[in-house]
Amino acid sequence: MVETIIQGLLLGGLYGLFALGQALIFGVMRLTNTAHGDFIIMGGFIAFGLTLLGASPWFALGITIPVTWLVGYVTQRYMLNQTLNKDPLPSLVVTFGLSIVIQNLLLEINSADPRSISTSGFNTMSLALGDNLAIGALPLTIFIIALLATIALQWFFNNTQAGRSFRAVSDDREIAELMGLKAGRVYAQATALAFGLIGLAGALQAMRTTIAPTDGPMLLLFAFEAVIIGGMGSFWGTLTGALLLGLTQQIVFRIDPGWGIWGGHVMFLLVLMLRPEGLFPKTRG
Numbered sequence: 359m360v361e362t363i364i365q366g367l368l369l370g371g372l373y374g375l376f377a378l379g380q381a382l383i384f385g386v387m388r389l390t391n392t393a394h395g396d397f398i399i400m401g402g403f404i405a406f407g408l409t410l411l412g413a414s415p416w417f418a419l420g421i422t423i424p425v426t427w428l429v430g431y432v433t434q435r436y437m438l439n440q441t442l443n444k445d446p447l448p449s450l451v452v453t454f455g456l457s458i459v460i461q462n463l464l465l466e467i468n469s470a471d472p473r474s475i476s477t478s479g480f481n482t483m484s485l486a487l488g489d490n491l492a493i494g495a496l497p498l499t500i501f502i503i504a505l506l507a508t509i510a511l512q513w514f515f516n517n518t519q520a521g522r523s524f525r526a527v528s529d530d531r532e533i534a535e536l537m538g539l540k541a542g543r544v545y546a547q548a549t550a551l552a553f554g555l556i557g558l559a560g561a562l563q564a565m566r567t568t569i570a571p572t573d574g575p576m577l578l579l580f581a582f583e584a585v586i587i588g589g590m591g592s593f594w595g596t597l598t599g600a601l602l603l604g605l606t607q608q609i610v611f612r613i614d615p616g617w618g619i620w621g622g623h624v625m626f627l628l629v630l631m632l633r634p635e636g637l638f639p640k641t642r643g
Contacts, residue, residue: 360491361491363605363608363609366606366608366609367501367601367605368494368501368604369605370603370604371505371601372501372562373581373601374508374584374601375503375504376398376559376580377580377582377597377599378511380394381585381588381596382548382593383548383552385524385590386527386545386548387442387528387549389438389453390446390450391453392450392454392457393454393457394453394556394578394581395576395578395579395581396456396457396460396575396578397574398560398574399464399574400426400464401557401559401560401561402560402564403467403473403560403571404426404561405419406564409475415477415561415565418561419561422557423558426557427553430546430549430550430551430553431553433456434546434548435546437452438549442545457575460574461571470570472570473570475565480495480496485498496565508597515593520547523539523544524544526539527541527544563577583622586599586626586629587599587602588637589635589636589637590639595639599636603625
């Protein structure tokens with residue numbers, strides 16, 4: 359059971375990386391990006407393509423982050439900003455269309471075969487914690503990265519001018535614009551930051567396991583559930599929700615391997631019924 363708990367927390371760290379970008383986008387713009395999972399997979403394939411060109415896995419990851427950052431800025435500035443209003447339907451329709459486009463583009467380029475990034479054995483290395491217990495080096499690395507990303511995002515929002523501008527346009531766009539902020543530019547900067555996290559998550563997903571062009575909706579679901587469990591707009595809540603989701607899945611997997619994913623969905627529904635605002639509905643310092 360100790361091993362199950364550890365593996366669940368490590369899996370939750372990966373889900374946390376999936377969810378942080380979604381939490382950022384929703385927290386600033388109140389926009390639900392239904393193409394979120396597909397952009398994660400796209401980031402994984404960008405990193406995979408770079409390794410085919412001879413780049414090392416970690417160098418490919420480092421290049422993927424600024425590439426997806428730029429994709430996020432352009433997508434928000436020149437496409438999604440046009441859909442932001444009191445009616446959420448236009449942004450849902452546009453991001454749903456982006457999801458279809460990305461999936462089919464990746465299928466045309468890479469075929470439907472699952473791909474993975476070779477880490478020269480790092481994904482099979484482990485750290486022994488005793489005679490019968492070990493932790494995978496790559497899952498532990500991903501967990502630490504997720505924790506550091508959460509700390510960095512919380513600090514960024516609380517202690518920087520850009521973070522305060524994100525909070526200002528989120529709280530009241532009209533007043534923020536009267537104070538001199540350009541909401542469209544701020545939204546683009548927030549989405550760029552979120553997409554940098556998306557690129558990081560996609561590359562790490564491709565290192566940890568396999569990726570396929572049609573995996574996006576499943577990753578979107580995990581990210582969405584983590585954000586809802588933790589509370590909309592709360593980074594620590596999002597990470598906590600992701601850890602609870604991963605932990606629940608692993609415990610149910612131990613009971614019956616065929617019901618692990620289902621167990622996570624049930625836990626999500628229970629939280630939604632008992633505490634619909636999430637565990638930590640407001641970002642705190």
